[in-house]
Amino acid sequence: MSHLRLVLADQLSESLSALADVQAGDTILMCEVMEEATYVRHHPKKIAFLFAAMRHFAAELSDRGLQVRYVTLTDPANTGSLTSEVARAATELGLRQVIVTEPGEYRVSRMMQSWHAILGLDVEIRSDDRFLCAIDRFARWASGKKQLRMEYFYREMRKAYHILIEPDGTPTGGQWNYDKENRKPPAKGLVSPPRISHPPSAILQEVLALVGTRFSAHFGTLEPFHFAVTRTQALVELDDFIARILPHFGDYQDAMVQGEAFLNHSLLSSYINAGLLLPLEICRKAEAAYRNNRVPLNAAEGFIRQILGWREYVRGIYWLMMPDYGELNFFDAKRPLPDFYWGGNTAMACIAEAVAHTRDHAYSHHIQRLMVTGNFALIAGLDVKQVQDWYLSVYSDAYEWVEMPNTLGMALFGDGGLLGSKPYAASGKYIDKMSNYCGGCRYNPQEMTGETACPFNALYWDFFARNRDKLEANQRLPFVYSTWDKFSPDRQAGIKNQAASVFNRMAQGTL
Ligand code: FAD
Ligand code: DLZ
């Protein structure tokens, strides 16, 4: 019996389970559809990356002799959604059996589950074994645990895949985690190493023209465009990262430097999430580089932890908690997202810098996402849904399975502590320590009140004071409330007035 096999834009892997037993007579369906391109207003670079990578992947499958039905966005017959394109292909090709790999988003999963009832098709949904921890395995790990700490999950994964594990079962180097050796403030003169770029293919040029005309109203600049759009190109970037940049990965993982978007980060997330690179091959290559004395242990372990640990963990949390997860709002945060997240004017140098990187590269690194834009959203009480929509729109690596736990759980503490044990709230002093932004800012990180006081400072205390009933019992915040209580009533009132003034200026667009 012949099958229709759907491959989504973030499923561009030869080893995809939906393609495992493809046979003569089967048709592989890939479609560029407006519904997926606009369910949030994705950054133009993300759309161009995915469409170009899809087209290249389809061409590679065709070259292998497989039957591919590729529907471009501009095809006059394109009906605009995954559901209607599956229906059209099934009817036109006379195929009633559909095979898919489970998607990365609950929304799309629901859609696929409806196809039997609404389209009368037999739909086989296969597990996505590119991930290293299956959804049911994570659920078993989580079952009965009071706290779901990433560190313990990560150790299980190290053992399961035998990565950085010695023959006697102990962690390589004697420790599971070398985080203490990482995360230094930026050294003077710290810059981003140069990155590889790829000659644009004819496919990419066509896609850039399409996206330039159809999605120019979305936030973000399309060109210059430097993303790899094939597995071969992505592998070149991976090998280059491991050889030149990974040795320095851990040291300045949390550092932020004016004008330097990438520093020593890998920039691989978009490729991994779209399927051009596989998480296991990356971890194995990083481990091999350590074993061949090309990379120190703290760098290899720190990098592997992000992929084998954090990436798998947040995906597990997402599927464990959906659909209720998306509705959580622990602090009842509802303040509208200010225009400066969309490139509007702000004198806050740290925010302006993170947003500029986001606009130009569809990228900002983890600490900018967490401790600048995320931290501000947390302490200012910005609307959790608007903040999540922002993160889902603006980054080339964003899909709900990874964006939501990171935003709602890690940055906003919107799940009340399932993912993190305490809110990642920080004042301007943290940003000043970890970056060189404050020197060029109108605001002063040392000042709490007054016109030039850093807005993060008063918002930080106001956040804790505002949410005392929800946070006071948190064991990991021992000094916050005792310090606040030591402030004189005048000082407390001054901080609250300052926070109110920050909120006013934010609403007026003058912050
Ligand atoms: P590197 O710093 O080089 O890290 C290596 C790899 O580890 C990344 O490529 C990524 O695959 C993985 N990784 C690292 N941290 C995480 C993490 N917390 N969760 C999952 N994987 C991780 N990552 C996404 O892939 N998509 C998102 O939509 C996304 N949204 C985020 C939103 C917020 C508010 C925050 C705080 C983080 C978010 N992250 C997201 C996680 C992280 O910031 C990015 O994975 C990372 O910045 C990607 O850049 P890189 O490839 O240079 O990462
Ligand atoms: C993100 C995205 C975009 C922009 N466009 C498409 C598309 O045209 N066709 C497609 O198959 N997938 C697209 N995607 C990715 C899907 O939205 C993705 O599969 C879900 O977000 C689930 O992870």
Ligand code: SF4
């Ligand atoms: Fe950001 Fe405050 Fe530093 Fe300005 S002073 S860059 S607002 S932390």
